Amino acid sequence: MVPNKVERITVLGAGVMGHTIAQIAASTGFEVTVRDIAQEYIDNAKSRVERNLKRNVERGRMTEEEAQEALSRLSYSVDLAESVKDADLVIEAIPENLDLKRQVWGEVSVLARDDALLATNTSSLSITRIAEAVTKPERFIGMHFFNPPTHMRLVELIPGAGTDSTTLEGVRAVAERLGKTPVVVEKDVVGFIVNRVLITYLNEAAKLAESGEYTVEQVDAAMQYGAKMPLGPFMLSDLIGIDIVHHILKVFEENLDTTYKPAKSIVALFEAKKLGRKTGEGFYSYAERPSVDEAMGEGFDVNILLDVLIKEAEKVVAEGIAGREAIDTAMKLGANLPKGPFELKEGN
Numbered sequence: 234m235v236p237n238k239v240e241r242i243t244v245l246g247a248g249v250m251g252h253t254i255a256q257i258a259a260s261t262g263f264e265v266t267v268r269d270i271a272q273e274y275i276d277n278a279k280s281r282v283e284r285n286l287k288r289n290v291e292r293g294r295m296t297e298e299e300a301q302e303a304l305s306r307l308s309y310s311v312d313l314a315e316s317v318k319d320a321d322l323v324i325e326a327i328p329e330n331l332d333l334k335r336q337v338w339g340e341v342s343v344l345a346r347d348d349a350l351l352a353t354n355t356s357s358l359s360i361t362r363i364a365e366a367v368t369k370p371e372r373f374i375g376m377h378f379f380n381p382p383t384h385m386r387l388v389e390l391i392p393g394a395g396t397d398s399t400t401l402e403g404v405r406a407v408a409e410r411l412g413k414t415p416v417v418v419e420k421d422v423v424g425f426i427v428n429r430v431l432i433t434y435l436n437e438a439a440k441l442a443e444s445g446e447y448t449v450e451q452v453d454a455a456m457q458y459g460a461k462m463p464l465g466p467f468m469l470s471d472l473i474g475i476d477i478v479h480h481i482l483k484v485f486e487e488n489l490d491t492t493y494k495p496a497k498s499i500v501a502l503f504e505a506k507k508l509g510r511k512t513g514e515g516f517y518s519y520a521e522r523p524s525v526d527e528a529m530g531e532g533f534d535v536n537i538l539l540d541v542l543i544k545e546a547e548k549v550v551a552e553g554i555a556g557r558e559a560i561d562t563a564m565k566l567g568a569n570l571p572k573g574p575f576e577l578k579e580g581n
């Protein structure tokens with residue numbers, strides 16, 4: 234597949250990420266097919282996309298005509314072979330399970346054209362391990378969108394051990410056409426850039442509150458008002474979902490080292506199924522919308538946690554995963570940090 238020549242995209246999985254990626258692709262001119270395993274998931278995705286496009290029109294983000302054109306470029310299927318046979322690029326957004334992804338990619342890489350580009354949206358699995366199930370793995374790559382893909386500008390591109398440069402350039406061109414800023418992750422290490430730095434920071438924040446020296450509200454208030462973060466680490470953990478934070482830390486613990494072991498409070502919330510906003514309780518209760526004010530942050534030095542971000546970013550550089558500039562860009566666009574870790578370090 235020649236870069237810039239991708240016109241037809243198939244999205245596997247019509248869940249949280251898949252339906253939104255499909256919506257953006259159809260809105261930016263690609264012909265899109267969405268595949269899920271049962272009609273009810275397809276119906277659900279279809280009505281979500283229609284609702285989102287309608288809202289975009291109401292808010293003046295696109296014209297009625299553009300929305301109709303986007304809808305006309307979208308089709309849906311439960312048939313795997315049918316959905317991938319004409320694709321120039323297949324983007325997979327099915328559940329985060331290595332065996333499932335390998336099984337699906339084993340089938341897709343045979344059913345799709347052998348010059349089709351193949352991309353997984355995994356957030357924590359090894360690209361190289363998934364690629365072992367793929368025929369012609371040189372066309373397989375990680376293409377990691379952030380939630381919600383409509384608003385988050387970053388896409389991490391992660392070549393696996395066997396990915397060739399044509400594949401990287403092909404998906405880079407697609408990411409740009411989707412209106413995203415691609416950042417290349419040079420080494421396929423779990424967590425890539427943003428999750429590695431961000432989730433480690435959330436874990437260290439939890440350990441600090443467990444020490445009893447600081448409270449959850451105090452740390453959140455200081456980070457929000459003092460460090461100008463959009464949300465403190467505990468509200469952010471609740472927003473991301475304690476199950477996702479816990480899962481990613483377990484992957485880090487198993488693949489990196491035991492310092493990434495999930496903090497006790499994260500494990501306790503996970504086991505109690507208090508998963509954050511989506512279940513109504515996590516570090517905070519969501520019976521009413523929690524909030525913190527500036528005064529609550531007194532007594533917590535934000536540098537304690539900013540140093541965690543900086544140190545983890547330095548490890549990412551030392552491990553050859555990405556350079557400083559790429560990390561700063563990724564953390565600003567993928568985690569909404571007001572400044573990148575190296576900008577913080579240099580006081581810029």
Ligand SMILES: NC(=O)c1ccc[n+]([C@@H]2O[C@H](COP(=O)([O-])OP(=O)(O)OC[C@H]3O[C@@H](n4cnc5c(N)ncnc54)[C@H](O)[C@@H]3O)[C@@H](O)[C@H]2O)c1
Pocket residue numbers: 245246247248249250251268269270271274325326327328329330337354355356357377378379380
């Ligand atoms: N949710 C996030 O914040 C986020 C962010 C970045 C990346 N991701 C990654 O994106 C992927 C999908 O996550 P999600 O949150 O959208 O999950 P989700 O559970 O919302 O959606 C997954 C969808 O895949 C479908 N599915 C299952 N098996 C399938 C198959 N064989 N073929 C086609 N569809 C199949 C399911 O029915 C479901 O609709 C995961 O790898 C996840 O790690 C998620």
